[in-house]
Structures are given as C-alpha cells and as structure tokens.
Amino acid sequence: MAPPRAVIEAVQDQLGALAGEPTVLGGGITNHNFRARFGDAEVVLRIAGRDTELLGIDRAAEHVATTAAARLGIAPAVLAFVPEHSCLVTAFVDAVPIADRALREPPALPEVARALRAFHEHAPALPVRFDVPAIARSYLALARERGDGDRAVPPAAWDAARLAARIAAAVAGHPEHAxxxxxxxLLCANVLTDGRRVWLVDWEYAGMGDRYFDLGNLSINNGFTEADDRALLEAYWDAPCTPRRFAALRLMRSMSDVREGLWGVVQGVISDLDFDFSAYADTHLRRLTETTADPRFEGWLHDAATP
Structure with a gap:
C-alpha cells in the first residue's frame, strides 16, 4: 500500500519533493502511517482511515493538540497539515515504545507524568470535548443503527455505559476534575523513547476532558500495579498520594475500559479493517466486570467524591 498521489502532491507543495518511496509503519488501527522523506525532512504521514469521524475523532483538534504538544517538547514537530485529505505530517523520530516494566519505573515514569501535567496545564483549549459517558451513548447508538439493532450490542456494553455515568457523577465538581x-x-504504542527522552504520539482522540482519565488510561493500558499508581500520582502532583486521588485514578482505569470496550463494539460494526474488534471489546468489558466486583470499588466511589 502507498499513500494516495493527491496526498503526496499536497505534502510536496509544503515540504519539497518526495525522495524515494514511502514505507509503511505498523501499529495503527484507525490510520494509515508511512515514513517518507520530503525535501530535507524525514517525516511520518498519518492518513485517516475510513469513517474515523464516527469514532469522535476531530482532525482539526488533533492538529491543534499535536502542535501544542510539540511546542512543549513532548511530541514530534508538526511539519504539515492537509485537512482536505485528513493527513497530518510530523517529524520522524527514531524511537520505540517503552516496555511496560520500564514505563513503571524511573526515569520514564516521572518524565511521562511531567509531560502529561505540562500538557494539561499549558496546552491551549481544544475545540472538542472528551466526555466518556457521552461517547459511550454515541457509540451504543451508532452500533445499534449500523448493526443488527440491540443484537449488535453485548449486554455488558449497556452496563459499561451506566457505570461511566456513575463514575462521572462521583467526581463532578471537584476542581481537580475540571x-x-x-x-x-495512552496505549503502549503511543508512549515512546529514543533513549534520551520520552515522546507522546497519536493525539487523534485529544480533547477537553478529565486529567485523571489520562492517568487511569496510562495506568491500565500499561499494566500498572497499585504501587505504580501511587508513584504516578506522586510524580504528577509532586506531592504524597492521597486516598481521594488514588480512588479517582482507580475509577478512571475503569472509565478507560468503558471507552475501549465500547470502541471495540462500534468498530466491529463500522470498520472494514482485518482486526478482531469483538475480542478487543470482550477483553475490556470482561476486565471492567472484574474491576467492579472488587469489594473496594464502592469505597473508591465514596473517596473520589470527598472534597
């Protein structure tokens, strides 16, 4: 597979002539990614897949977020944006995903925590919301519409949407959840290192949301233990971990599984990619059921709601 000729021509207008043939980069599920050289620049072309807007992806917001992250030094530089072809071009960095264990330890853990806090506190407001209960409702409606009615949605998905609303209500109003x-x-594939620094990539779902979702999403997608979660919170806030903060992060791990599980459900209906979305959804929804069965879960809801 190669990038469409129209994309190549549009990028050449901004960066110079293409040198050689683009090569496919793996790792993407919703996009087509290529490494290429235009003029003197070694770049990554990110070209959106079909119907990604149905997943709540806003390419203009992705551009704003990636540009802001690059200015903060936590993402590769944005070199071109071709909105008519849903193509974002960033500088290529010779980096690889950080292994789970290394990510949970210094120096990576505090560096990622600082990078996230910098983005949360210094990036400009983004033009879209990232509201998991609303996303859950939208995904379920779309799955029913595009699929075989209610039979397109597993019963656990409805329970997940209700849980998202309950968690959101528990943390609502606290200033740390503004x-x-x-x-x-923050999947493993989106947290990279070049041996000297950490890079955060793939900002397509970026939006205005709850900072604790980022922390919980990072935690559950990268195998963090409860001790790792406390270390993450201490690094992020530069302060001892409190019961309220710990509870909020544990709840947002569940909120992450809600989003991932229902994402898998809707992708199974709308996507034409060769990927087992049903198994992906089942993995996250099953883990969500196990998490909510933890006898401490109700206590976390109580602690997270504490002023």
Whole structure:
C-alpha cells in the first residue's frame, strides 16, 4: 500500500519533493502511517482511515493538540497539515515504545507524568470535548443503527455505559476534575523513547476532558500495579498520594475500559479493517466486570467524591 498521489502532491507543495518511496509503519488501527522523506525532512504521514469521524475523532483538534504538544517538547514537530485529505505530517523520530516494566519505573515514569501535567496545564483549549459517558451513548447508538439493532450490542456494553455515568457523577465538581486538554489514548504504542527522552504520539482522540482519565488510561493500558499508581500520582502532583486521588485514578482505569470496550463494539460494526474488534471489546468489558466486583470499588466511589 502507498499513500494516495493527491496526498503526496499536497505534502510536496509544503515540504519539497518526495525522495524515494514511502514505507509503511505498523501499529495503527484507525490510520494509515508511512515514513517518507520530503525535501530535507524525514517525516511520518498519518492518513485517516475510513469513517474515523464516527469514532469522535476531530482532525482539526488533533492538529491543534499535536502542535501544542510539540511546542512543549513532548511530541514530534508538526511539519504539515492537509485537512482536505485528513493527513497530518510530523517529524520522524527514531524511537520505540517503552516496555511496560520500564514505563513503571524511573526515569520514564516521572518524565511521562511531567509531560502529561505540562500538557494539561499549558496546552491551549481544544475545540472538542472528551466526555466518556457521552461517547459511550454515541457509540451504543451508532452500533445499534449500523448493526443488527440491540443484537449488535453485548449486554455488558449497556452496563459499561451506566457505570461511566456513575463514575462521572462521583467526581463532578471537584476542581481537580475540571476540563483540561488531554491525550486520551495512552496505549503502549503511543508512549515512546529514543533513549534520551520520552515522546507522546497519536493525539487523534485529544480533547477537553478529565486529567485523571489520562492517568487511569496510562495506568491500565500499561499494566500498572497499585504501587505504580501511587508513584504516578506522586510524580504528577509532586506531592504524597492521597486516598481521594488514588480512588479517582482507580475509577478512571475503569472509565478507560468503558471507552475501549465500547470502541471495540462500534468498530466491529463500522470498520472494514482485518482486526478482531469483538475480542478487543470482550477483553475490556470482561476486565471492567472484574474491576467492579472488587469489594473496594464502592469505597473508591465514596473517596473520589470527598472534597
């Protein structure tokens, strides 16, 4: 597979002539990613897949977020944006995903925590919201509409949407849960190192949301233990971990599974990619059920609601 000729021509207008043939980069599920050289620049082309707007992705917001993150020194520089072809071009960095264990330890853990807090506190307001209960409702409606009615939605998905609303209500009103710019997709593949520094990439789900979603999403997607969560919170806030903060992070791990599980449900209906979205959804919804069965879960809801 190669990038469409129209995309190549549009990028050449901004960066110079293409040198050689683009090569496919792996790792993406919703996009097509290529490494290429235009003029003197070694770049990554990110071209949106089909119907990604149905997943709540706003390419203009992605551009704003990636540009802001690059200015903060936590993402590769944005070199071009071709909105008519849903293509974002960033500088290529020779970096690889950080292994789970390394991510949970210094120096990576505090560096990622500082990077997230910098984005949360210094990036400009983004033009979209990232509201998990609203996303859950939208995904369920879309799955029913595009699929076989209620049979397109597993029963656990409805329970997940109700849980998202309950968690959001528990933390509502606390100043630490005020809307801030967030990444919202901190999978292992999106947290990279070049051996000298950490890079956060793939900002397509970025929006105004709850900073604790970023922390919980990072935690559950990268195998953090409860001790790791406390270390993450201490690094992020530069202060001892409190019961309220710990509870909020544990709840947002569940909120992350809500989003991932229902994302898998809707992708199974709308996507034409060769990927087992049903298994992906089942993994997250099953883990969500196990988490809510933890006898401490109700206590976390109580502690997170404490002023």
């Amino acid at each position: 809307l801030v710019p967030c990444h919202d997709d």
